[in-house]
Amino acid sequence: MSIDREQPGMAPGEGAALCLRDMGAFHVGGAALSLSDLPITKKVLAAGGEPVRMDPNGTYWVGQMYAQYFFPAQPLSSVPLQLWHGGGLTGACWETTPDGRPGWLNYFLRQGWDTYLCDAAERGRAGYAPDHVWGAPISQTAESVFERFRIGEGIHGLDEQGLTQHAFRGGQFPAHAFPSMVRQMVPRWAHTDSVILEAYASLLERTGPSVVVCHSQGGMFGLTLAMAQPDKFRAVVALEPAAVPASSEPGTLYDVPTLIILGDRIETDARWPSIRARIREFAARHPSVDILSLPELGITGNSHMLMMDANSQQVAGLVQQWLARKLLSS
Amino acid sequence: MSIDREQPGMAPGEGAALCLRDMGAFHVGGAALSLSDLPITKKVLAAGGEPVRMDPNGTYWVGQMYAQYFFPAQPLSSVPLQLWHGGGLTGACWETTPDGRPGWLNYFLRQGWDTYLCDAAERGRAGYAPDHVWGAPISQTAESVFERFRIGEGIHGLDEQGLTQHAFRGGQFPAHAFPSMVRQMVPRWAHTDSVILEAYASLLERTGPSVVVCHSQGGMFGLTLAMAQPDKFRAVVALEPAAVPASSEPGTLYDVPTLIILGDRIETDARWPSIRARIREFAARHPSVDILSLPELGITGNSHMLMMDANSQQVAGLVQQWLARKLLSS
Known part of the structure; x- marks a missing residue:
């Protein structure tokens, strides 16, 4: 080969x-996980849709x-x-x-x-x-990723010229x-x-x-x-x-x-x-x-x-x- | 056909x-979005890895x-x-x-x-x-989804017997x-x-x-x-x-x-x-x-x-x- x-x-x-x-x-x-004793709310989940009762107490799958x-x-x-x-x-x-x-x-x-x-x-x-x-x-900024991923250093924002200039x-x-x-x-x-x-x-x-x-x-x-x-x-x-x-x-x-x-x-x-x-x-x-x-x-x-x-x-x-x-x- | x-x-x-x-x-x-004036922290992102300075101020892509x-x-x-x-x-x-x-x-x-x-x-x-x-x-519970998606009603948890019994x-x-x-x-x-x-x-x-x-x-x-x-x-x-x-x-x-x-x-x-x-x-x-x-x-x-x-x-x-x-x- x-x-x-x-x-x-x-x-x-x-x-x-x-x-x-x-x-x-x-x-x-993962596994099923139960939550309890959390407050109940009501939310419209789609513009023009019917309000939905949001009870966070219950079962989720996690992991x-x-x-x-x-x-x-x-x-x-x-x-x-x-x-x-x-x-x-x-x-x-x-x-x-x-x-x-x-x-x-x-x-x-x-x-x-x-x-x-x-x-x-x-x-x-x-x-x-x-x-x-x-x-x-946690969310990572573009500036930090550019540096930590060893693409280059010192960018501020994402304009193409800046990116090309600051790349190694x-x-x-x-x-x-x-x-x-x-x-x-x-x-x-x-x-x-x-x-x-x-x-x-x-x-x-x-x-x-x-x-x-x-x-x-x-x-x-x-x-x-x-x-x-x-x-x-x-x-x-x-x-x-x-x-x-x-x-x-x-x-x-x-x-x-x-x-x-x-x-x-x-x-x-x-x-x-x-x-x-x-x-x-x-x-x-x-x-x-x-x-x-x-x-x-x-x-x-x-x-x-x-x-x-x-x-x-x-x-x-x-x-x-x-x-x-x-x-x-x- | x-x-x-x-x-x-x-x-x-x-x-x-x-x-x-x-x-x-x-x-x-989506579009680039800049955040500023947020506090800086330090976090180890992988067990045994080097601590990373987490500065949330900077550019993200959103949407x-x-x-x-x-x-x-x-x-x-x-x-x-x-x-x-x-x-x-x-x-x-x-x-x-x-x-x-x-x-x-x-x-x-x-x-x-x-x-x-x-x-x-x-x-x-x-x-x-x-x-x-x-x-x-927002996260939705399994119990709520089972009902709202018209699969059945009245489940508590996710055991197979309960699911089958409570399905329509x-x-x-x-x-x-x-x-x-x-x-x-x-x-x-x-x-x-x-x-x-x-x-x-x-x-x-x-x-x-x-x-x-x-x-x-x-x-x-x-x-x-x-x-x-x-x-x-x-x-x-x-x-x-x-x-x-x-x-x-x-x-x-x-x-x-x-x-x-x-x-x-x-x-x-x-x-x-x-x-x-x-x-x-x-x-x-x-x-x-x-x-x-x-x-x-x-x-x-x-x-x-x-x-x-x-x-x-x-x-x-x-x-x-x-x-x-x-x-x-x-």
Whole structure:
């Protein structure tokens, strides 16, 4: 299997029809939760509609997640591949890129993977708990995201000229299309990690052992679950995981084949040098973990949003090659 | 074109591969919004991660919506079909039904429609505004939804036996799978109608004239926009629209071919008799509007969630036949 013969910037098979033997979606995980003793109100829910008595006391489902599945007509492998997004994002980050190119969902589908496109608990089509349960979420400003995702620095507002001017020179993120990425951002919470992990565990219980391609906050979830339930993972590909599992005990086992990919400009970032140090310690302790630092391969300019960068297909190709070497040839 | 020869409960072509010439997603609509003078905090966003300075002052994008598109390899028509969900729901309601059958997305794709699966502004992958902008959303209890969606009455909690016992006898909704529908529910606001309408207008600007299949709150949006911008609509199919456009002036034009579908048990509902009365007035004033009352056709037991009911494929078939008569034969 080689992606080297493909046209640059073009997904394998792009242009040809994508044939699926099935597609659909489901929610999984979470639990029923009852609320009581809250005040009753009346609200008109649609202009011109009848007022509805809103009694918040009763049963909700809380902590579930959402997965869409796309199964190619001619699958490459009996193992499915799952796409787990990062914090403040949804499964949409793996679809069409902000500047309109095919995303990693289409890439891996065209490679023949049975693919699950996930919205973690608390966001996107997964939904989130009533206000009474988790309190108000956090929303991130465009200015902060531009900097923390290592696209550039010092923007104020979203005018295209400012974005292009303040993007890092040689950066791979399509800065002019940054507003389309900002539209993808969703509010998040900072204390729901265990809820999200449980939902992912329920998902894997349903899907069976999988290749998990995960990003940022999702990278942390992927690595953490792979350590706790290695039998549910055939491989983990973590794009710039926001954290690695703490393994204070020297003998802690982690033997899932794992690829951690790092982008560029980590040295000059406020947070990434220490995250990378912990990633390196983690890889040093666990021989099943490979680190792929793109700048060290001569691939420069990648932001935190590797699946959206101008060279996203090239990075996807590296993932596919690593997976082929680790899984498909054995 | 006839669906009558198909096996009952089976979508046309189900079992055969579904071939797409393209699929992807985008966000559209909304506007940048700046917040200032709010307090700054510091939060750890991923367990074991580095604390992040959270400055809520800055730029957000607010009021955008999300659309996934699926374009069959062999389209039926040059006009796309859009699926607009109801209140407290997302595009997921058109996918796999709560009891695991193919939903209307797959049905219309297999009929050959270029299909947009939408999340309206404020929910799902569309995201929602920071807490400072819209305030806290409303969440609906399972007990209230069970009653208001005319599935049954008097449940407390979500145990399967209780659900089956309290479902209306002869009802079409798969009551045992109601928890899977509850997991689909998302919080909503009651004062964002104009934001949502503007986003849908932006979507239609991008997609061009469409057939819009819309439900409940989405039905109200579909009919309202079709009255305001008839050139953007080839047809509207409104499943139990929560409201119809007010047209106090007798000469108000509404000439988009429109089908309004009503389910069963409206007479005994607290709100639906008056909504239906307004729907009938609306249809009486505008000859382009057809009403299809399922019980009057001898199709009984349908809930408010027509696309999830046990006979959802039969109802989809009626929609397809009406569309074929109105559009494809002309």
